[in-house]
Amino acid sequence: MANWVWIFALFCVYLSIFLSYLLILMNINTVDTKKRLLPGLVLMISLVFLSAWTNSSNAALSAYKMTVTTGTPTDMSSATTIWSGYPGSRTPNVAYGLYNIGFNFTFDGVTYTQFRPYISGFISLGSGTQPNNSNNTISSTTVPVIAPYWDQLWQTGGAGCYTPTVKYSVTGSAPARILTVEWYKVEVVAYYAAYSTFQVRLYEAGGRIEFIYPQLTNVPTCNWCNGCTGLSTTASMGLSNGSNNYLSVTPTGGTSATASGSSANNSINLASVKFNANVMLVFQNVPNVQLSATPKSIDVGAVSTGNYVDYQVTVKHAGTEGKLKVNSATLVGDPDFSVIGALPDSLGIGQSATITVRFAPQTSGARAATLTLTSNGLDSGTQQVTFKGIGLAPFIGVDTTILFKKTLTKLGQSSTGRILISSTAIPTLILNNFTITGIDADQYSIARYPASALPGGTSDTLVVQYTPTREGRRTATLNISSNAINTPVVQISLIGTGILPHIVVSPNPMRFDSTALGDTVCKTLSVYNPGSDTLVLVSNSMPSSDGDFTYAQITGTDVRIPPDKTRNVNVCFRPLQAGTRQGTIVLKTNIIPTFETPRRDTAGTVIIPVMGSAVAYGGLSISSANKNILDTAIVGTQVCVTDTIRNTGGADVVIRSLNLSGTNATEFTVSGITLPYTLKIGSFVVVNVCTTPTQRGLRTATLTLSGTSSGKTVGSTSTLNTLGIRTCLSPSPNELFSGFLIY
8 A cells, every 4th residue: 555655646746846847838839939848747757657557567565575374362352343143144255343443554665554454355445345255365455355265254153053253352452452353253245154263462562463273174063065165265365555566475384385376276276275373474574684705716815824914895775775794604614714793783774784703724735714694684684705815824843752761860969961953834933932841840941942033944952961860750741832733832851760789888887796805707798789879899898907807898890789689808807905996998989969958978888897706804824735654554454644634725614514525435434524614714624534444455535614704605625545455474572672762
């Protein structure tokens, strides 16, 4: 209707101009003047018809968009009844009176406050009436028509089976009121045994229109018309406002339908293709908002990682109505592309804005993405722009990822390791930072830094120094930070081993037990290296001694003691006088001082105290030792001699036993002493040694003395020999020259 109002108004303007122009023309007498004015008259007439044709061909209802869904019918139990019951004449061409919509409703650009319902299944807006309303021609109406089910319908009630009605209600409150008109169990004229129930709803907010269909061509159980199922219809559905200004709906079954503004369907057979129960058609007037996006393809070229370039996509409202809003801008593809900033929110007709897309390559190589723009535009509401670019990324290479793994470094000394760092791609490699982390980070330092910027294809050397202050394996990590895309942080494992000799001397101190004056006792001194480096005895000697000790020294190659090896050396004690005797062995080594402050010498010089105790002991000797004190003895005859036992030492001796042993021990006896017997220093005791040989020949035995002196066992032995003989003659007289003096 809005287009025809505009055409009529424009026609009136042109008509007034035309009539004025005609009056002027009629009052001009000269032919030349009339000829000059005639083209203007023709031009105005042409403009009138051109305007009329242009506006008539501009179907404004095409701005309405239809969607198919399901819904819940409005409860009409409290609605106002327009008509109820059987109409008597059964005429299908019934137009009811005017009713108030209840609010201002905008349809096709015009605001209406009244509606007129029709038994034929539609309503018209405004005070006008659609003639021949049972003739459903959705493509050409004389009044604005909203038709949920336009056909030759009537209300018979199925010959008394049910009560058909037409009702309306206004629900809600401003500005969200809703007008609902319901046709309840109305029938197709030709087949009044099949009824339908449907509603139309008009919304105050946004001019929304809804058709909802609880029942279509339903056959009641009380139907007297047997076999009336599947009855055909020739209905129309949709919106119309004058000639060729329509939106025609075609159901396709179930919950689907199509809408067209160029092809009208006035022969819908709802018996064969009908909606499911409570299918709802929603019509929304969408302004002619159109989205234009340029350019459609952008090549951003080559960009180094760490940098970025921004490109703009121009969006424009290319439509003729409303405001353009870009709802979303989505990039699909490589993540190197991103949308920067806010999206245009409200562009008027012909207005434009830009959307910024940033290319910040994250890696090397060809990169691409597609930008999809969605908006409230109609046909052009979604636009796509393709992007492509090349990422140029610096790459880092190192010739090793581990240093000092097989390096043994003496504590206090240093080892160096080198890493060749290379820039292996085109862009310049920027070396940002070098850090050493880990529990042993203090054992390492950087002795030489490479250049901070390495152009593509160049290399430089990083030097790391290992200076151990703690023994054993020491680990840390060197972190090389850069702008490299392949490895932003290169980690180099630092695994050095600090070595140090150790020394363990045993025994330390060295002690000699009580040793008799003049005796010699030797012991072994062991020098062991439990460390990780070779122990070197720079010197080893006994610089201090009472003269009672002798130290053999470690010499030659033996002064180098590898790890876990031992060197032995003899130390001897021969006391020269009684009492405690002392000496000192000094070993000087290659073991360095500690690294604390102040530094301490823990094993550079090792001092081994040597001490011994010299004591005086008593000594036993027998005069007959190694002497043949018994000459011969007649078999069976006892022969006795005396023998002397002396204390030859410096302390008392307690003689505890006198033992005879040997082959003929039973033929010898010792007497004259009671045991135990204390023999003082320098004294002696005389004992009797007797033998009684039992046979001829040599008779032997061993005399063993045993005693203690100052807790020490002392003793002496002597071999006893005698020759047993037999006698054949006895001298007679026994005495010769008895009583004679010889001069």
